[in-house]
Amino acid sequence: MRYVSTRGQAAPRDFEGVLLAGLAEDGGLFMPETWPQLSAADLAALRGMPYADLAAHVIGLFTGGTIAQADLLAMCRDAYGRFDHKAVVPMVQLDNRVFALELFHGPTLAFKDMALQLLGRLFDHVLAKRGQRITIVGATSGDTGSAAIEACRDRAAVDIVILHPENRTSEVQRRQMTTVLSPNVANIALKGSFDDCQDAVKAMFNDAAFRGEMSLAAVNSINWARIAAQIPYYIYAALQLGAPERKVAFSVPSGNFGNVLAAYAAHRMGIPVERFIIGANRNDILARFLASNDMSMKPVEPSLSPSMDIQVSSNFERLLFELLGRDAAATADQMNRFRAEGRMPVPDAAWQKARAQFVGFTLDDAGTLTEMRRLHAEAAGYIADPHTAVGTAAAAAHLPADPAVPVIVASTAHPAKFPDAVREALGITPPLPAHLADLYEREERFTVLGNDLEQVEGFVRAQARRNR
Numbered sequence: 001m002r003y004v005s006t007r008g009q010a011a012p013r014d015f016e017g018v019l020l021a022g023l024a025e026d027g028g029l030f031m032p033e034t035w036p037q038l039s040a041a042d043l044a045a046l047r048g049m050p051y052a053d054l055a056a057h058v059i060g061l062f063t064g065g066t067i068a069q070a071d072l073l074a075m076c077r078d079a080y081g082r083f084d085h086k087a088v089v090p091m092v093q094l095d096n097r098v099f100a101l102e103l104f105h106g107p108t109l110a111f112k113d114m115a116l117q118l119l120g121r122l123f124d125h126v127l128a129k130r131g132q133r134i135t136i137v138g139a140t141s142g143d144t145g146s147a148a149i150e151a152c153r154d155r156a157a158v159d160i161v162i163l164h165p166e167n168r169t170s171e172v173q174r175r176q177m178t179t180v181l182s183p184n185v186a187n188i189a190l191k192g193s194f195d196d197c198q199d200a201v202k203a204m205f206n207d208a209a210f211r212g213e214m215s216l217a218a219v220n221s222i223n224w225a226r227i228a229a230q231i232p233y234y235i236y237a238a239l240q241l242g243a244p245e246r247k248v249a250f251s252v253p254s255g256n257f258g259n260v261l262a263a264y265a266a267h268r269m270g271i272p273v274e275r276f277i278i279g280a281n282r283n284d285i286l287a288r289f290l291a292s293n294d295m296s297m298k299p300v301e302p303s304l305s306p307s308m309d310i311q312v313s314s315n316f317e318r319l320l321f322e323l324l325g326r327d328a329a330a331t332a333d334q335m336n337r338f339r340a341e342g343r344m345p346v347p348d349a350a351w352q353k354a355r356a357q358f359v360g361f362t363l364d365d366a367g368t369l370t371e372m373r374r375l376h377a378e379a380a381g382y383i384a385d386p387h388t389a390v391g392t393a394a395a396a397a398h399l400p401a402d403p404a405v406p407v408i409v410a411s412t413a414h415p416a417k418f419p420d421a422v423r424e425a426l427g428i429t430p431p432l433p434a435h436l437a438d439l440y441e442r443e444e445r446f447t448v449l450g451n452d453l454e455q456v457e458g459f460v461r462a463q464a465r466r467n468r
Ligand SMILES: Cc1ncc(COP(=O)(O)O)c(C=O)c1O
Pocket: 110, 111, 142, 143, 144, 221, 253, 254, 255, 256, 257, 258, 259, 260, 307, 308, 387, 388, 412, 413
């Protein structure tokens, strides 16, 4: 299994290479050269497997033998064994057509744990084998940061620096990151938006000298290993609802486009999918693109679903690569134009291909609160976090015409991460689980920096030097 860059100018890698590289040297994103296939017989064999075993099998199709399958299985069992639900990713039926796939039963209460608990172990495994050390730099709008920190804290061969937009996450999200005082962990509160944080991370990767000096690695979904580890839950859920004999639809509250891209990958591997429904808050570049081919950047605006306050959806580049028939030169051209002009008119044929499979939906804050109340009233008291509510509202708005097709909504975060929104909607304060009960009493440590690459690189260098 080899991986190629969406922009065609970086050397292909194997899985281990991609895990450590993060962003390709040409600024593109790595993609598997071909999609591994799961036949009907393969899928039948996966049905009923415990989640960790199914995950090891599916992820193993991407490792190309670079990680021994027995080691991968042990890492999956160890990672998902820490989740607080026996099913790891339980599905809750919300009505006769719509199911919430709860992806937030890991240690930091968001779907990011599904991939990052495994990635932490994969990094350790590969770095020990190679005798290497890495510096992870990551951008977060609130959830990737804490999941990555939790997965990498105190690991011997890893330093981790996470950039979050100052004052733009929920307080719980910020404290989950900034109260981890391990010497290999550092937090930057950047004066700017998530897009500025993500730009800074990409700029560090594109600074070849700095990248080499620091041995930079990525925990964001620009790293293919993140996507690979998010595919199994879509397969697991679809099998429970009758795939591959029965089609399903997926509704995914989206920001950086990694989670819905994992659903698309599950489809390319053999899961029949009627439609992908993309939920957005007022930062709705993806929904605008699908509605009218308007892929144009606007300033990021704060919303009740802060983790989706994103305009530049990194993983859209991977879909674009597919839509353009894997033409890397055309993909690079489009992405460069987007960077230069802030807009990207996608060729009509590619846009039509996207519209044949994807539909977008936008929900403002008032609509999000209304949807949280509707779920609570109509779905047996279900308390959804504001991101999940965007997904369920999107599902309700775009139910497939065929009544036999169920919709699986990615339920991406625990409501206790967003107590203000839940209180505003329902007048209830959802309690944090026991391991986070004293979160508000813990000491916080973070550094506020301006949106300035030199300052950020200086901070990362100092942090890495301290531990070498
Ligand atoms: C709770 C939550 N929901 C939805 C999203 C959007 O997911 P993606 O960035 O993969 O599109 C995020 C951020 O990634 C998130 O943290």
